Amino acid sequence: MLEARGGCALKIFISHGSGKDAEVVEALDIIAPQLSDRGYDVFTDVExxxxxxxxxxxxxxxxxxxxxxxxxxxPNTIAESPWVRREAEILMSRRIVRSLKTVIPCFLGASNTKTARERGFGALLTLQAELGQREKNPLPAGELTRRIAQWVLDEFAPVAGPCGESAFFEWTKRVSGYLRVARERDYESLNDMAGALCCSAEELLHVRASVGAELFLAHLLFRSGELVQQGQGSLLPAAVAALRPSLGAGRSGLAAELMPSWVDPETAACFVPSPSCSEEAPLILLRAGGSWAAEQHIKRALCNAPRAFTSRALHANGAIPMDESTPEEELLNDCFAALEEIFDIPPGYTLDPGLVQPRPGCREYLVINASGHDLEDVASVVNSLHKDYPWLVIIVLHPEPLPAGKLLDDLGLTRAVKVDLAKSLEMRAYSFMRSLEDVAGIAS
Structure with missing residues (x-):
């Protein structure tokens, strides 16, 4: 469940009469805990x-x-609680100016509509009448409290995610923003996307909910991307393609957000050094064929947050040195050129360790392709760079097999975290990404 009261969940405000009506108390006891279980940040007003x-x-x-x-x-809340009326006025005024999309009124017990209008609840009565006449999940007739409470709950899709991960919640919100635009243009578009994902009947019900449907579907999209890890085909590209008529060029932004979804979150966590390991310069040995794999792991680790990192990748060695530099010196010079871009060194200035400091809120990565280099040269360059820039995360792409612990000890790379990306997974992931690019119209 998403972290409660922590700013990383959709906020639901429940206005009630503080025990003035037994039916209200019964409904509140049903609705509030179940909304919390579904991942919402629920607030109930109190005296x-x-x-x-x-x-x-x-x-x-x-x-x-x-x-x-x-x-x-x-009835007692309507007759005796000016507070609820004032709250209703504020909430309905927000709805009128469209800063609040959903206000759900529930008149419980033997309420007199004439008295309710006289007491200032006319706008809520009008809204209730509209909800009772709509085709999708109409307000049930009658006064059975449990039935009405369930009707309210059906308006809220489950949006629970990893506990306390506000960065992941922000990521799903960005994805849901694209889905919201598509639904506003064509209400059936999300149903089409859900169909492409082969959603179950229960999942389709949540996709049609008034609140949280886009977030719920965003979670399903991430889950589909994760199937690549399990050796299964992902329906995510087909789901994005289903939004072609309603989202238009916005598909490219949606696809870019979803691209790293294939990466295993636990593996990706290795690419964000833990504060407890701050005394060791961060180094990752990644068995992978291309720098794209490193970039996708970085994006997954940082929940694809905008401006959360800057990185540069060196190509595999294969060129003949233009001067008498040794391969080690050539590699070090290439790294210096990349660092000038990573650290935003102004034109006319040279890289100076004394003037470069870590940037708050932005991690810096250098990806070195070890193919064509002696591992001794790579180790020497990595250790030299970390001496001056100990916070720089260095990712070394290494062909299989990854070096054993004894060799790493001898090279001074004991701190290295080894990540072995299976060739079969790398092939599936690359195919998945290309499919996403094709349906979204992203140029390779």
Whole structure:
């Protein structure tokens, strides 16, 4: 479940009468915990946030920042609670100006509509009538509390994700943003995408939900990308292709966000050095054929966050030196040229370790292809660079097999983390990425 009250979940505000109606209490006891279980950050207003005629600033904040709201009303709440009426006015005003898409009214018990209008709940009554007439999940007739509570829950798709991973939540939100644009242009577009993913009947129900449907579908897209790891074919390219009519050129942005989804998250974690290992310069030995694999692991590790990293990759050695430099010196000079770009060294300046510092919020990566180089030369260059730039994450692409521990010890590379990317997985991943590029119109 997503971390509660931590800013990395959709916020749901529930307005109610603080125990004035038994039906409201029953509905609240059903709805609130189940929404929390589905991954939402649920806030229920309480009397302690109201002092005299004043509201706590926290109550205002929750009402103005929530992503959806539920208003639970019973006859006593309508007659005796000016607080709920004021909350309803604020929430409906946000809906009118389109800063809040979803407000769900629930009139429970033997409510008198005339009294409700006289008490200022007319806008909610009108909205309730609209919800009762719509084709998709219409408000059920009658006053059975549990049935209405279930109707409310059906409006919210489960969006639970990795516990406490705010960066991953932001990633899924970026993906869901593309899906939201597609749905606004063509309401059936997400159903088409879900069909391309071969979703189950239950999953299709969640895709049609009023709240969280895009996030739910984003999780399904990531899950489809992860099938590449399991040796299965992914339907993700076909799913992106299903949005061609509604998303247009935006498919390229969506595909770019989803591209690293094939990478195993636990493997990708190796590409972000742990703070506990800060005394050791970060070094990764990756068995892979191309720098694209390293870049995809970096993006997966950092949840593809914009401007979260900068990297440069050196090509495999194969050129004849233009001067009398040794292969080691040639490699070191190539690394210096790449570092000037990584560290944004201005024209006319030379690389100076004393003037270069780590940039907050941005990790810096250098990818060295060891093919065609003696491992002794690579080790010497890596250790030299880490002496001056100990925070620089160096990824060495190495052909199989990866060097054994004894050899790494002898070369001063004991700190290296070895990541062995199976050839079969590398082949599937590359095919997956090319398929995504094709359906999204991304130039290779």
């Amino acid at each position: 302690k946030l109201r002092v005299g005629e004043q509201w706590s600033p926290a109550l205002y904040e929750e009402m103005y920042l929530c992503d959806a709201a539920i208003v639970l009303l019973g």
